[in-house]
Amino acid sequence: MVRSMVTEIEAKVIEAKKAAITLASVSTDIKDRALEEMANALDINRQAILSANMRDLEVAEKLQRKGELSQAMVDRLKISDNKIDGMIAGIRDVIKLEDPAGRTLSALELDNGLELYQVSCPIGLIGVIFESRPDVVPQIMSLCLKSGNSTIFKGGSEALNSNRTIFDLLVEAIERSEGVPKGAFQLMETREEVMDVLALDAYIDLLIPRGSNAFVKFIKENTKIPVLGHADGVCHVYVDDEADLAKAYTICFDAKVQYAAVCNAMETLLIHEKVAERFLPKMAQMLESAGVELRCDKGSFAILEHIDFIENLVHAVEEDWSTEYNDLILSIKLVSSIEEAIEHINTYGSHHTDGIVTENQKKKKKFSDLIDSSSVMINASTRFADGFRYGKGAEVGISTNKIHARGPVGMEGLMIYKYVLLGNGEKVADYVGPSARNFTHRKLDKLLSDVMMEK
Template sequence: MTDGDTERKVEAAEKAALELANVDDADRNAALAAIADAIDEHREAVIAVNDEDVTTAEELLEAGEYTQALVDRLKVDDAKVDSIVEMVDSVAAMDDPLGETLEARHLDDDLDLYKVAVPIGVIGTVFESRPDALVQIAALALKSGNAVILKGGSEASHSNRELFEIIREAAQEVEAIPDGWVQLIEAREAVDTVLEMDDHIDLLMPRGSSDFVSYVQDNTQIPVLGHTEGVCHVFVDNEADLAEAVEVAYDAKVQYPAVCNAVETLLVHEDVAREFLPAVADRYAEAGVELRGDKRTREILADTGVDVLEATAEDWRTEYGDLILAIKVVDSLTAAIDHINANGSKHTESILTEDEKAARKFMTAIDAASVFHNASTRFADGYRYGLGAEVGISTGKIHARGPVGLAGLTTYKYYLEGDGHLVASYAGEDAVPFTHEDFEGPF
């Protein structure tokens, strides 16, 4: 793909975005329904091309170039297609995020100000090996009235191309949906072209390593909402229900280890470490989890028959995306908080405790997009939050944080309704005072 090809696609998306912003919710939902039906109908084709991607990925896994986590994220089977279709339907069922009056204020008689939700415009995305991410992003973009530029990883090229064509053709069944609202770019060089098109793209949402997100931020003037690693923690407090804690800590690592909201470091209060660690280590051993621990963890587990490697400083900052877990014994709640704030990625953290005061301290002191009490970190997900789906999980603080669903893909504009009002009337010695009274009502 040449630079000219990429530029034409971006410009087509920009043109479509202006039209899509004015397409009503019923037509957007009709297009989403058509997309869900088309993916369901073409599931055999999707799975077949995905098999090509997976076969290549498994060869590269054997060669040591890919990780097992990447291969796991890449696979699409019947169950995955079912979940993709369900996700698209769930996005369509969400309330319309556009046109909502966020604030309404009387400035004076017959002079009313409205703050109204509108699409962002053109969103550029770069995402990892999960083909279902392409569908999630496209569905959320369509529902929120945004045009979208999609760039997936080369490891999923066949899957992404097939799904893109299904989405593009299905949406065309609804006359109101403008051509060009969804675009696929595939060449790595195209990303650099996109980064330079700040006059045409309103927001970039890269999903990948911290290094990649930093590269995007350093090489563009387009606002960037980054999705980086998930170095997530579970802290088992000295007031935890230990039987419950074993189950939660197990779920957070084992239920699906290849995702960014899986726990990577388990912190255990020293008062309960000798009771808790052998119990949880046995559960992890059954699942084939490789454990890496600090000195106290290894001492406690030395006679249990569970192998524990020595954790390095790098382990405390690593997203494994695999059945690997770092464990550290800490002497206090404050020590756990300090460790997480120093080593975490601001994604998702959880405390397991029956002490409400300790839970509140943890939840307010931790700097992360999501902080949980007595729950697995795996709940950090747009679908589970009731957002329908997510474009990604933002570990930054502006303009959206945590799972980015429909609301994160909107901005707002101000509408002012007057009746020949003049600013001069509100200035000078005889200035008319503003009333500035908030009221409820749609624009």
Template structure:
């Protein structure tokens, strides 16, 4: 048996297990058919799912309006309600996303490496699906279709656990997708919603051996819970405390353009910049331009004493707050920015090592040796030279699809596309070889 299996969810031969375990088992069983399915079958299923979403727009929007009404009644902020709400345009976008997946190369079956051993054994390392993937996510119901599509294309049965605030929407979407998958000859159970309360989610997180990997998508609180409470392996996604370091050899105009883009183009996302570091030798010159520009863009700066002092001399840049230790470690996801002056590139690297979430960190410099030192010494999922942090994204990286951005080091790091949703196995072909 797999280690940890029986202790956690009972013998595989047990009767009378819980609803969640039963659901996991059905996913496992369905995963065998999906793993063996050809790309043609999977793409046909994706097209059927897209068509079914469009055909059932009315039902889906009606279900969603119940969630929206309940959210408004509960006093949910309008920005959150907006993320929750579906209209025919958003349903169509979900369908288009599934069609796009159908156009991508199938990662399953790719030979990662292969050679013949001295004894004549032919060895191949081949991409295979994980098997059963659990996605635990918040708010936006479009994740339901998106995650279901990515899992299906990569050959994985999926267990979808959305937030209770989107329960009616998710239930409607899952029902439509399941029915559509069967039209392509796949078992409906390759896509399942996970019902129940927190205890049910806890059971899902402990279903080691039945669920191969869990991917949480959402805020830091959700990710923290899944990471600490799961015995199923987890791929951690998302938290981004991204830095921009303006080197002594930086083109300062270019630095300012990049900083403003990274901070303000879409401040709510994980690859937005949260912290600015400036080399002391260019601090006066850079901050004299940057502080008014940031103020004009609506950015609140939380600065170290040097930055605060500098701000006092610039009338357009008043209201600079004093940064605390906590500020440096923070993912604001708002128009806030921590800022500090550093004496050297090494001090910048040390600051990043201490405070960064290791998502994306950038240096602005004209110096080849500074760029080399920064990219070698900063150990983040993405290390950027002379460009915005906002490019760390599966779409921008050309992956065609993205299930999330891993900020951990095991299995996948950075944007995760279809290949990151697979494992591998070795296939060894012989003609009677034995070990002596």
């Protein structure tokens, strides 16, 4: 029984791997037509999507009441008309993006008639393993299709109906567009399939996990496949002593409250002690009105403990500084300098997204230079760290890695490159020994696609 399941999974993966070879060479026009079909399918079938999501939500909310599923997971699971609008907009933004496949990145003459081209190409077969968020399916499928990558999706059981409905609608739309190979996109649904997917390093070229800290850590620790992503989203905002406090109130409120259950929400607020007495009471009142629990260090607690309207106030403990709450909880700490703020962020943060509020130009530069994070915000909310907001159409995820791709990752994170050498019978033996020919290594202003058409 187990063996037949593994064989079935392998068959799906192998089919997608083979389709990836053909998909890599599909023209931009064909891909864009398929993307438009995908967007139309979501628009026309809104009620089917919402009905499927309602079935998932009924089960999820029961599990949440039993303590078996977090509120953050339930929030991420919810689909609304607005969310469907966002899915559609994301797909149509991908249509507008330049096709990244087959672009000449560099051209070099090695010798007369011997030319080397570095050309962008898809990674191949992408594995996407995710919890809750059904909107991951159209986001990543659209980016993978446009970039020429096949994709294996494995969603969580809590979103089973939503994922299946959206996936089927999108694949049917793609198959109506002649020229896209069948089998390029696959969906896996059982819990057992996760471990099987993690073991298929012979076929899957890159894994993108989307979910909780524990989930992403589990993926990273149990596969040989390269993983693009981040485990934690411990994001900070530092309010400097030279901050415009009017800006600080709106930035900090948005960073925490606009949507608390996401990885780019602020989890720790750092405040320069010189402005704390002026800034913190009003900021705390705003957060209190939104239901935020405040976990304060000694200095901030002392400022707030005698204020009548502040009720959700507790003492912070050491682990708060490195905790991603994904909830209406915020840790607060006073610092004596920008240097202390930077040190705290680089020590306790997750290198995801961190911001400063200041009017001092030198401090803006110092913060951006020294903060070791994938996104640094100057006088703006951390919530802007998002592929759609960064103009990428959508995102495959946010990476805190320092190789290949970093920050909100769009199609560039799904691309790699190859070298193509055009020659005319040249051999290495002519370039070694006493009478060796010399390499010219001259940069060329040519595109490989144009050269190949000429030949």
